[in-house]
Structure formats: structure tokens, C-alpha cells
Amino acid sequence: MAAIKDDADVDDILADEEELVKALCVLAGSDPENCSYSRGYVKRQAVFACNTCTPSAAEHAGICLACTNKCHDGHDIFELYTKRNFRCDCGNGKFGEFKCQLFPAKDEENVRNHYNHNFSGCYCTCDRPYPDTDDQANDEMIQCVVCEDWFHSRHLGCAVAEPEELQEMVCEACMNKAPFLWSYAAHFAVPPVISVSHLAEEVEVNVEEGAEKEEDSEPGQSRDEEPSTSTDHAKQEEATNRSSPCKRTHEEMAGSLAKATTRTVACRLKELEVKGLEKLRQGAVFWPYGWRSELCTCTSCKKAYVAAEVQFLMDLSDTILAYENKGLAEPFGQHPLMMLTNSMDRVQQLEVIYGFNELTTSINAFLDQCVAEGKTVTAEAVHQFFEELRARKRRRTNAGYQ
Template identity: 40%
Template sequence: MASESLAPSISNDSENSCVSMVDVLREEEELEADATAVLGDSDIHNCTYPAGYIPRQALYSCLTCNGQAGVCLACSYECHEGHDLCELYTKRNFRCDCGNDKFPNNKCKLYPTKDGCNARNTYNQNFKGLYCVCMRPYPDPEDEIEDEMIQCVMCEDWYHGRHLGNKDIPGDFEEMICTGCMHKYDFLWAYNIYSQETQKIESAESSTDVDVGEKGKRSCEGEEEERELTTPQPSCQGESEVSSRTPQPSCQGESEVSSRTPQPSCQGESETTPCNSEPVLKKARIEESGDKLESVDLCLLKELQRREDTVQDSATFWKAAWRNKLCVCPSCKDMYRDRGITFIIDESDTVTAYEKRGKEKQTPSSQYDKGLQALSSMDRIQQVEVIQGFNDMKTELSTYLKKFAEDGKVVKAEDIREFFSQMEARKRQRAAAPFQYFCK
């Protein structure tokens, strides 16, 4: 890249290491991305209490004041500076507790007039700084095994990958549902199998070219669905070889099936693909407007539950947009509401959507871009001095913070200010040294 040619490299022969300014800026860009993931759409200046129960926001638990309460990002800065804060990442439908009855000795500085409690808030062990089924802190000083932590989309607790009951964790999942929540909301097993079959069908279809014939329409108990048609298909009551180039007939009120595998009789089970396979059970849609067509007579969940579900004692991993495949018939919507999980059919509830909103609020120019612009305006000597200064600061800061880690002390704002004051004093001494030398 052209930008890389602007950055010099500083070598350290004793450690055989080489660091460039571009490396530094890229590291800063990664830190910015991590901050966006955590802070996302949160407000850093104002307490979120007046906004009520926020659909999703970054939260912190103050272990110094109360280990069973949550405060918003702004309050963590303004009202709990220097306290022992536990980062909770994000939680849904939560209202800031700062200054209410859970904090009898601390009033909120940003919004002091709050009710005594937030009745709709829910709390789990994360607010006490504990995570996973092992109920350990993170990072755990006694755990020598390196393991990633994954958040359950239902209970929002965090779990070690090795404690989820899965032999292998896929690398392309977007959301995870823990073992406990799969037992609690066991209807999800039907969708889990449905999702796996859908992926296989979509994968097979994407790898094969399909000819498109003339368009036609077929009625199925009053419902109309637009299909790509070429030749008629034999009755579903017999065995037949079905091609993706030809349509599938109505099957006792169900929609058409398109598959490359032999189709079974509607009155029997198939060894490969059941008669009510993924295309049959796909929710009806109005192609012209893109809106969902909801019908009291069509329940995707009931159709899926007719099959035998393989329930396991493990977590499940879901790909992007899996929520859009959940049934939204009136009966299922009532079920979601009664069980307090209406968020499951809301795509804006996902952490991915939350992070996207945060990125959209960011300024177009990142620290990485600003750094490259500043770097390109310097000559090579200045570039070397800047990277050398950064390395010196990084080394001295690591040494300075090491004593806090050894003593188990919390780093406060005044400690950081003291560090940079010392850095500035040493810088002035170094700048004055040549002048003193020549004066002699």
C-alpha cells in the first residue's frame, strides 16, 4: 500500500522486533473498533434514565457502591470515577440505577430526581462480576486456560466456549443460545434443525445453475404464491424424481416444494427431505411490497414440531438473520409476549444492529485516517522521532502500571495525570540537557 511507504520502521536489535507507525495506527484502529463494539449507540454525556428502559445499552456494575445494580456509560464516568466497575458489555431493556435506592449514599450527579427502583430491570450474576456456569470472574486469575467468552442472546450471561457442551464451535455464527436457555425455550430446537436444513438447501442451490422458465401462479387453499414454472409436476402421492427446473404440486394445502432429491409420499416419512421441507414451511410473503403475510391458519412452528426434534444438552449457534425465519403468526406472537421474549423477533435487538448504529454516529475520519494524514505531512526524521517517542511512552507506561497490578490497586484518573506529568518533566530535562552541555 502507498500509505505504508510513508512510515519508517524502528528496529530493536536486542529484541529482534520492528514496529512502524502504521502498525501503531492500525493498533489504534482496532482499539477504536473494540470501543465501538462496547459503547456502540450509548450516550457518553447524559444519563439514560429519562429515556426509560433502553432497548440496548452499555452498562456497568459498581462493585464499590453496590454489586447488584447497573449504571449507564455516562454515570460510570461522572458518578463512579475511581470506583471498582464491572463492565457488563450490553444489556437490553434496562434503566439506569445510578442514584436510586440501590445507592443510598450516592446521588446521581447527572439526573438526581429518580424513582426508588426500576421494577422492570433484571439482574443476573454478571452484576456481581461472575460469569458462566462456573460462576467465575473474568478475567479469572486462577484460570490458566485461554478461552473465548460468548454471550447468550437470551439470558445475556457470558460463557466460556469449553463450558457450552459443544465439541466444535462454528466460526460463522452470529448469535449463541446457551444450554440452559435451550432447555427453557425448547421450542427453539425445531428452528435449530430447520435452520440446519435450510443451510444445506441454500448451499446446494447456490452451487448449481438453475434455468428460469415462464412465470405462473398456483393456488393453494386460497393463498397465491408467485413461482418460476416450466413443466407440470406429478402428484405428491407417489414417488417421483423432482428437478429444481420443474415446479412441485400442491400437497394437501401446503405450498410448492423445489428440491433435487426424491420426494416422498405425503402419507409417509422421507429418509432425506420430509414433505413439509424448508421451502414448504417458508413463511408466505407479498413479493410486490416485501411485507410479511400473517395468517392464523399458517403456523411455521406447528409444522416444524410435527417432526421429531433432536434435543441435545448443548448450546446452539445461529447464523445472521435467523430471527427473520421465526414464525410471527398471532399464536406465536402471544407466546413470545407471555414468555417475555418478544425481542427474539426484533432484528434491531441484535448486538450487530447495535454496533452498526454506533458506527453510523461516529465521525467519518477515524484516528487511523487522521494519523496517516499527520504522518504524511512529516519528513522522515520527524516520523522516526514520533515512533520513538511512542515506543518510549509505551514502555514507561507498562512499567508504571505494573506496580498497580502487583499491589492489586485500581488505576485512577489522577494516577494517569501523574504519569504524564512525569513524562513531560523528563521530556523537558532531555530537551535542556544539550543546552547545559554547551554552556559548560
């Protein structure tokens, strides 16, 4: 095995390790042995589509991880990452005579399942497959946490933040489907691009008009004129404070209005709206982890979530991060590679993961070559492939001792 040369190599390997762990976590949260159908509409699980069994775009169907492994081995499979509130379709009425080997007694249809063009292997607003052999842009894809479709970053209609800030994304269509999210975006999005709303403008105009009216009410009174009594002086000072931007700015007036409203309004959303800030209503919105905890849960807002079909946003365990963490904590989430590296020191861990990534890359290249050349993957071809890998490793090892 080649030695790690410098910090850049270490960073690359650690990045690969993180991607590997994420990929394993997606599968770790789902049972690879037992069909999930008996669990009903599972809160979140890895979902796949079989292009061999259900190729029609008019008859979408999704299958769980166990059925992908046991019932559809060798089929043309679309990996859809995860879906929420989904029940396995394997072997139901959409599959004709094909029956599930793990749980054959299924209803004809799962009426609460939601499907989109992902189940036909297409993604984004451009409705293209992934990977797309005709697309030379090599653009990353990001999943919307509401509709769960995947989008090319160039098709999101906004500037994409730095990768470390890409926590959760809501596409523009879903933002408009739940328009109250724009008010939250002004305060919690990454970055919170905002514009001044009509509320702030109205406050400013009202303040100026109030000053003019006050001046007109006492035309014979000069600002420099000595007031006749202490009471008049107090009134004069109060009037000046209300009218002079040097004493009280328009922003302070808006802040006072927000504070006054906070005392009487229990709705978190309304509290944000009176602050006079609004996210520019265009493009996708990126949110940091934890933003859902800022959402109001008053009765009125809960009804709005249900009406927009986004009530799951109130559930902090709905997130992909929560799903991945849950998968790692469960017995079938302990991937052999991860258990193997637990007993190693840091250098050994990096070497193993480096080797695993190299092996994965080589296998993928081998399979892609077979497909491109129209060859059948035979046992003899696989044995030859691994023999070449062993020979390559021997050459590297021998070179290291020279």
C-alpha cells in the same frame, strides 16, 4: 514507529483494529455525557456496575456510561458490555445516601430491570470473575443473546464453531426455556447438527405396513401376472408405486407429507417440524446473522415468545450488530481515533492503530504493575511512564535510520 514486516503482521493489526472498533462501538451506542434515565428503559445500552457503591450481591444495580464517567470516576467498576431494556440505577434507593450528579430525581427502584450475577462481576456457569487470575486456560468468553450472560467456550456443552461463524449464541438453558428454538436450530444453526425425529420414523413404518396390507389383499394375484384390463393395470401400477422403495422412497413420502401440510398450515414453525428433523437437544446453539428473520410471527408463535420472555427475538434491531451500527451513525459515536484515520491512507491507518494498540497495552501493564505492587498512581508516576514511552520511541526511530 516500526515498519510493518509481512502479511502476517498486517493480519494481526487488522484483527486488532477490528477488536478495537468493536470495543469502541459498544460505547459509541451510548451517550457519555447525559444520564440515560430520562429515556426510560433503553432498548439497548452499555451498562456498568459499581462494586464500590453497591458491593452486595443481594442488591444488584447497574449504571449508564455517563454516570460511570461523571458519578463513579475512580470507583471499582464492572463493565457488563450491553443490556437490553435497562434503566440507569445510579443514585436510586440501592445507593443509600449516594445521589446521581446528572439526574438526582430518580425513583427508588427500576422494577423492570433484570439482573444476574454479572452485576457482581461473575460470569458463566462456573460463576467466576473475568479476568480470572486463577484460571490459566485463557479461554474466550461468548455472550448469550437471550440471558446476556457470558460463558467460557469450554462450558458451553458443545463444539465451538470457527470464529468467523460465531454470530449469535443461545446457551443451553435458554434453549430449554424456549424449546421451540430447537426446531429452528435443526435448519438454521451453525452447524445444523440434527437427528431423525419420531415423525420420520412413523412415516417409514406406515409406508411398509401399507405395502404389506396391499399384498395381503390380493393373495392370488402375482406381480408378474398380466392384468385383465387397462383399469386393473393402472391400479396395479399405482399400488406398486406406493409399495416399492425403488419407485418411491421413504424420504420422498416425508417430503410429500411436508408439502401437503404446507398448503394447510400457516405456521412456519409447524412447517419445519413436519420435515422430520430435530436438533440434538444439548449444548449451546450458534446462529448466523439473519436467523431471527426465519422465526414465525403467527399469532400462536407470538404468544409462545411472550410466554418464554423472548419476544425481543422478533425485533431485528435488538441485535448487537444493529446496536453497534446505530452507534457509529450517531454524533457521539464518532470516536476521535476513527475520525483521525478517515483522512489517512491505508499504511498510515495501520501505523496509527498499531501505535494505539501498543500504547493501550503499555498503559494496562503500567496500571496492573501499580496494583500488584500496591502503589498509588500519582501524577509524577504517570509523567515518568510517558517519558519512558517517548524514550523508547526515540530509540526505535534512531535505529531505523542506521
